[in-house]
Amino acid sequence: MAINIIPADQPLLVQAIIVYLYADPGLGKTSIGFTGEKAISFDFDKGSHRTGELRRGAVVQVNQWADVANLTPGDLAPFNTIVIDTVGAMLESIKTHLLLNSTNKQKDGSLKLKAQGLANNIFKQYVNTLIASGKDVVFIAHASEDQNGDQVIYRPDLGGKNRNELYRIADVMGYLTTVQTGEGKHERVISFRPCPTHHAKNAGGLGGETGEVWVPDLKANPSFLADLIKQAKDHINTMTPEQLASMKAQEDLDNWIQSCAEAQYASDLNQLTESIDDQHIYYKNMRAELVKRAKEMKCEFHKERKVWVDPVEFFGINDQQLADLQAFIDERGLDAKTVCEHLGIDALNQIEASKLAAVQQEIEQLAKETINA
Known part of the structure; x- marks a missing residue:
């Protein structure tokens, strides 16, 4: 039987x-x-009953991880669309399952670090x-609201490593919200x-130039999601594999830059470090963005532990210590500007309280050297 070889300049039908x-x-x-084609919903969030007459698909009410862990291809054969509702609750279901094994528990009842890694792998x-x-797979998540300076950012409510993993593999990713019309x-x-x-992603070209899709009355449009998915597939299937790969790689990089800019703590940098793909075409660019953000945050990489660590909190000298230090400097015939230049700082209030005694010794030595010069 001849092998069906598809040249690089021809679309690869998805x-x-x-x-x-x-x-x-x-x-x-x-x-x-439920408006997906022949949909089955894995209801981890236990909210399918609230859809009422709009529930047009099959439901698996997940009470424990075992309810879905052993599903077979035969179980899924009648369906074309698998809906995970929600991915955050799915991850929690896995963690709850692992907690049934006492060896995975810490003394406070939470998962051990190794077990958390196992949960991520199972996920x-x-x-x-x-x-x-x-099958077409639809992942649904709650939106989390994060603050980055004065900017409010909405993104999926899921742990960093898994969030980045789902972003990487998704063909389209959208944020559902409400807007006020002119009326x-x-x-x-x-x-x-x-x-x-x-955060968003649009390999399917949905929503045209604006990338916005208005949600209609689902009673009158029972195939809304099915139609969206078909539209996305049709668009993807007009592209060559090379074009699609190039576009997805650029989207990955754009999302990475955005995620790095939003990082606030060393833990955010560690999640990004865990999820980075060293085989990605833009790996060097991604790594550079990560290191750049770490420097901006003044985080350091702990080589032995192989993790980013937050900077040590700064505790400067108080007003009384500052006044005493100024008098100490005056008594030795020096001035604040000379001392600051010697210490490599802009002002005396940049001196850490814990280092005040050592700084005074250094000033004492500076005064002696100045007299003997």
Whole structure:
């Protein structure tokens, strides 16, 4: 039998895609999931009952991880779309399952660090199993609101490493929110175009130039998500594998730069470090962005522990210590400017309180050298 070889300049038809939707509370993200073609929803969040008459698909009510861990291809055969609702609750289900084994527990009842790593691996393996099923997979998440300076940022409410992993493998990713129209009405819209206020991804070309898709009345549009997925597939299938790979790689880099800029603590840098792909075409650029952000945050890399660590909190001298130090300097015939230049600082209040005694000794030595010069 001859091998079907597809040249690099020809489209590689995509039969199934990965959709990642995250939303503010109460906007009907679960109902949207049921508008997928022959959908089955894995209800980790236990909210399917709230969809009422809009529940048009099958449901697996997940009470424990074992309810879905051993599903077979035969179980999924009647369905074309698998909906995970929500990915955050799915990860928690895995962690709860691991806590049943006392060897995974710390004294306070939380998961040991090694077990947390195991939970992440199980999560990733299960996601890969769903993708390998050949079905369209829709991941639903709650939106988390983070502050970066004066900017409010919305992104999926999921741990950094897994969040970045799902972002990497998703074909399209959208933020569902509400906007006020010119008529004063509040309408739902999914934004697939990334911007400083939220994360998104759009290999499917959804929403045209704006990347915005308005959510219609789902009673009158029961195939809303199915139609979106078909539109995305049709767009992807007009592209050559080379074009698609190039676009996804650029989206990965853009998201990485945005995630680095939003990092606030060493733990954020560690999550990014864990999720970086050293085989990615833009790996060097990603690494450079990570190191750049670490320097801005004044975090250091602990070589032995192989982790980023937050800078030591600075405790400067108080007003009384500052006044006493100024008198100490005057008594030795020096001035503050000379001392600051010698210490390599801009002002005396930059001296750490814990180092005050050592600084006074250094000033004493400086005064002696100045007299003998």
